[in-house]
Amino acid sequence: MDVVLELPKTEVHIPKGLDLITLGAGCFWCIEAVFQRINGVEKVVSGYSGGYIENPSYEQIGSGTTGHAEVIQVYFDPEVISLTQLLEIFWATHNPTTLNRQGADAGPQYRSSIFYHNPEQQKLALTLKAQLNMSNVFERPIVTEITAYANFYPAEDRYQDYFNQNGTQLYCQFVILPKVNKLKEFFAERLK
Template identity: 60%
Template structure:
């Protein structure tokens, strides 16, 4: 994994995305060439510094998200979103598979007007072209705050790949992601 400090600041940008369990999305995005850091956390709610158990209750308003810092010389926000639409099912409202609740919603928290424009345009195009059999329900909202998840959630798949959830849920998503983005993976 690249270090954020190895990229000049003018070439760094940030995306905050929720696509279900952050263990899955974190493991996928860490594979992309140009991604310099991925942190699992919480965003979109009103409670400051929420704990995992609070977020799991579904009453904080927060979603499980990843905050991706990337090198704009290697990846564009459009490409970050291309990976986002593949990394989960954006047609499921407030769930991903058996993970159910608003904390698992599909969401893009845009950091500026350009990210908002790109996200809304991309979502509209997916729906207009009926890329998915059901409409894309991804929420697109202004970024307000990001709270990193507890340390044991960071690099979860890399550290706990033998756990049943990782084997049955995360691993298949990672393998699919590798096939789709084989030309854009880190070497």
């Protein structure tokens, strides 16, 4: 008999006029740096989502046993940037075809994931994923997990705004900066 564990739930408070999507694309430092630079994105919070442990630590997440993915919550103004445009940037700035891996970062905590907050987000994410797969934009099928939002726990303060605070570190220079540069090259019209 299969045992089904119920995920702990956390509340979401979305400021008036904004929308929210929760995205995972490997290390949250990388995706945070990308989305902080997009016009219409009002706030980005790094954290953990989709797992069974309440209030996990970075060390617990690193074990790969919590069920959580490293993610960001993106608060955005849909009058300035659409969810479609955000998801296009999401898929273009990481490798969504590798299961539980982004570069040297391996484990389920680094999975490509979209945690949708309503049925419209789910439908849009599934439609765009199918269109990208049908058009063979990537050499392999997209494995991005598209799952209903259940919980989010902010990462520790030292992991927030990481690239902006630590841009000269080797990881930032060799892993994050190329993603930021790719954003600048292909989505210059979307930058702040």
